[in-house]
Amino acid sequence: MNKGRVIKKFLPLVVIILAGAILFVSCAKEKAPRGRAGGASGRSDIVEAALATYVPPGDLDEYYLFYSGGHSGQIFVAGVPSMRHISTIPVFTPYPGTGYGFDDETKAMLGEYTWGDSHHPGPSETNGDYDGRWLFINDNAQGRIARIDLGDFKTKQILKVPNISANHGSSFVTPNTEYITMATRMSVPIPLGTYADVSEYAEKYNGIIAGIKVADDGEMSLGWEILVPPFNYDLGDAGKLVSEGWLFWTCYNSEREFIEGVKLEVTASQRDKDFVLAVNWRDAEKAVKDGKAQMIDGAPVLMPADLPGSIVFIPLAKSPHGVDVAPSGKWIIGSGKLSPTTTVFNWEKALAAIEAEDFEAVVDDIPVLRYEAVMEAEVPVGLGPLHTQFDGKGFAYTSLFVESSIAKWRVGEPWDVVDKIPVAYNVGHLVTAEGETVNPDGNYLVSLNKLSKGRHLSVGPSIPESAQLIDISGEKMKLLYDAFTEPEPHYAVMIKADKLSPYEVYKKDKNTNPNAIWSDEEVRVERNGKKVEVWMMAVRSFFAPDVIRVNKGDEVTLHITNIEQTRDELHGLAINDYNINIVIDPGETKSVTFTANKAGVYAFYCTNFCSALHQEMQGYFLVK
Ligand code: RUQ
Ligand code: CUA
Numbered sequence: 001m002n003k004g005r006v007i008k009k010f011l012p013l014v015v016i017i018l019a020g021a022i023l024f025v026s027c028a029k030e031k032a033p034r035g036r037a038g039g040a041s042g043r044s045d046i047v048e049a050a051l052a053t054y055v056p057p058g059d060l061d062e063y064y065l066f067y068s069g070g071h072s073g074q075i076f077v078a079g080v081p082s083m084r085h086i087s088t089i090p091v092f093t094p095y096p097g098t099g100y101g102f103d104d105e106t107k108a109m110l111g112e113y114t115w116g117d118s119h120h121p122g123p124s125e126t127n128g129d130y131d132g133r134w135l136f137i138n139d140n141a142q143g144r145i146a147r148i149d150l151g152d153f154k155t156k157q158i159l160k161v162p163n164i165s166a167n168h169g170s171s172f173v174t175p176n177t178e179y180i181t182m183a184t185r186m187s188v189p190i191p192l193g194t195y196a197d198v199s200e201y202a203e204k205y206n207g208i209i210a211g212i213k214v215a216d217d218g219e220m221s222l223g224w225e226i227l228v229p230p231f232n233y234d235l236g237d238a239g240k241l242v243s244e245g246w247l248f249w250t251c252y253n254s255e256r257e258f259i260e261g262v263k264l265e266v267t268a269s270q271r272d273k274d275f276v277l278a279v280n281w282r283d284a285e286k287a288v289k290d291g292k293a294q295m296i297d298g299a300p301v302l303m304p305a306d307l308p309g310s311i312v313f314i315p316l317a318k319s320p321h322g323v324d325v326a327p328s329g330k331w332i333i334g335s336g337k338l339s340p341t342t343t344v345f346n347w348e349k350a351l352a353a354i355e356a357e358d359f360e361a362v363v364d365d366i367p368v369l370r371y372e373a374v375m376e377a378e379v380p381v382g383l384g385p386l387h388t389q390f391d392g393k394g395f396a397y398t399s400l401f402v403e404s405s406i407a408k409w410r411v412g413e414p415w416d417v418v419d420k421i422p423v424a425y426n427v428g429h430l431v432t433a434e435g436e437t438v439n440p441d442g443n444y445l446v447s448l449n450k451l452s453k454g455r456h457l458s459v460g461p462s463i464p465e466s467a468q469l470i471d472i473s474g475e476k477m478k479l480l481y482d483a484f485t486e487p488e489p490h491y492a493v494m495i496k497a498d499k500l501s502p503y504e505v506y507k508k509d510k511n512t513n514p515n516a517i518w519s520d521e522e523v524r525v526e527r528n529g530k531k532v533e534v535w536m537m538a539v540r541s542f543f544a545p546d547v548i549r550v551n552k553g554d555e556v557t558l559h560i561t562n563i564e565q566t567r568d569e570l571h572g573l574a575i576n577d578y579n580i581n582i583v584i585d586p587g588e589t590k591s592v593t594f595t596a597n598k599a600g601v602y603a604f605y606c607t608n609f610c611s612a613l614h615q616e617m618q619g620y621f622l623v624k
Contacts, residue, residue, distance in 0.1 A: 103582050120137065147159075209279065224287070227296075235323055240325055255268055275313040276313070314350065338384075430447050508563075553596065
């Protein structure tokens with residue numbers, strides 16, 4: 001066959017393939033932003049799933065996914081439906097990539113700790129809807145809570161709260177961001193630092209629940225604390241609409257035992273039911289204003305007796321974990337790790353029961369609502385229910401740890417399970433798009449699985465966690481994608497991308513740092529005894545000054561401004577062998593203070609590749 005004939009023969013085929021490819025790309029382009037697998041096309045499920053998650057180069061995802069990094073102390077940011085990791089926000093842990101924890105300000109924010117255990121991101125809300133201003137996250141290890149500014153995706157505040165031991169039931173935000181929850185997971189003697197043997201657990205140990213107040217500018221402060229029995233307070237949620245004004249926490253170990261050498265998993269599973277604790281935060285706020293609190297370690301602490309009708313227990317089977325308020329606020333849904341059902345409480349009935357003082361018991365001055373009076377349904381979701389999320393169509397989705405699946409069930413009569421999907425494996429939290437708002441989007445669900453058991457290339461004995469994207473837009477749930485994550489995502493939130501408008505640079509005229517400089521003339525070095533202060537400038541592709549001379553033993557402070565006003569033009573300042581690693585975004589000023597404790601010549605250089613001559617962006621730190 002000659003060349004001409006070959007081309008002629010295959011031309012139609014080439015045209016068909018090309019047309020197919022164009023159709024594929026334009027289909028994907030059209031489909032991807034809406035994303036969900038279609039179904040009726042006749043394509044295989046795998047092709048459907050690929051099309052539904054494929055975000056073509058240059059296109060953007062529909063949602064932000066913020067998922068907690070657990071004991072890595074960070075938050076990871078990904079896009080949905082692509083599940084591509086976009087960014088890491090360091091919160092409780094230094095992160096050399098962004099210089100977090102190396103400059104004076106962030107080092108001070110981290111304080112004495114080099115790690116934290118970030119569990120539950122909670123976005124700020126207005127009228128019960130995510131408003132894109134801030135993201136809060138708790139430290140499950142150190143009684144802390146942090147605020148991230150969604151303008152620049154940076155941690156702006158870490159608040160350490162007295163008396164809280166292991167802040168797990170956090171960070172759940174009220175519908176207008178008045179308060180965020182905090183709670184003790186492991187009870188200890190109060191105040192922290194008090195010694196009492198575990199043999200005195202029942203008498204001398206206590207839990208604390210707290211309301212963290214948020215000011216208009218996002219600044220967090222402690223509003224109030226309540227001293228509660230020595231149970232383990234676990235997950236929480238904030239009421240909305242029907243239940244607006246109330247905060248909820250589950251608790252386990254209402255046996256109030258910690259017997260040395262006897263497994264807590266046994267002792268804490270004796271009772272048939274533990275509780276959901278409900279607190280009216282407005283009443284708690286008022287009680288503190290009325291002077292009812294006593295100060296313990298600098299915190300205003302209320303006793304349950306100070307809050308008649310404003311703090312109650314609701315019985316919940318069995319070793320409760322998650323509690324989630326449905327979008328209407330009427331249904332409070334609690335799950336017990338050892339129970340095959342998830343329990344729905346009717347908050348309207350609960351309010352009536354509180355009003356009528358329809359209690360079955362009183363535990364440490366906290367009335368217990370009568371289970372039958374407030375329970376609406378026990379939904380047979382399956383084994384090991386943990387957490388529940390919602391779509392906008394009247395369905396709830398509950399993660400089943402033991403069963404490794406997700407149950408979809410109807411919120412309302414006949415309260416039946418309508419679908420189930422297996423996940424790989426042992427799901428903990430799950431999240432739906434805008435799933436904790438008054439108006440969930442549904443569309444997607446991410447299953448945050450505790451074990452992935454090697455559904456990926458092997459990386460040795462320790463393997464990543466898995467996050468599976470599931471399409472929940474149709475009647476049947478469909479698995480779309482397996483993503484893998486660093487340790488260890490607990491909860492996540494999915495926020496519509498257009499709710500966020502991060503800024504592109506720090507505008508020069510908005511930089512209020514008194515040490516900012518913007519021109520060569522302002523570059524200077526000042527000595528005051530053994531203190532040396534340097535006002536430095538970084539711009540493509542040099543530092544001014546490029547030589548810094550000090551004496552051994554001097555205390556050196558460098559204030560460095562990146563004068564760029566172009567997006568992504570970062571500069572870094574690393575001083576070799578001095579453990580200095582500062583990253584300065586465009587228009588930003590950072591300071592670092594250290595002692596010049598080693599004599600000699602130390603090169604410094606820019607760590608962020610900023611221009612063709614980035615390698616030349618260097619200088620010398622001379623210590624005589
Ligand atoms: S917990 S797997 Cu830290 Cu949120 Cu439930
Ligand atoms: Cu500045 Cu590289």
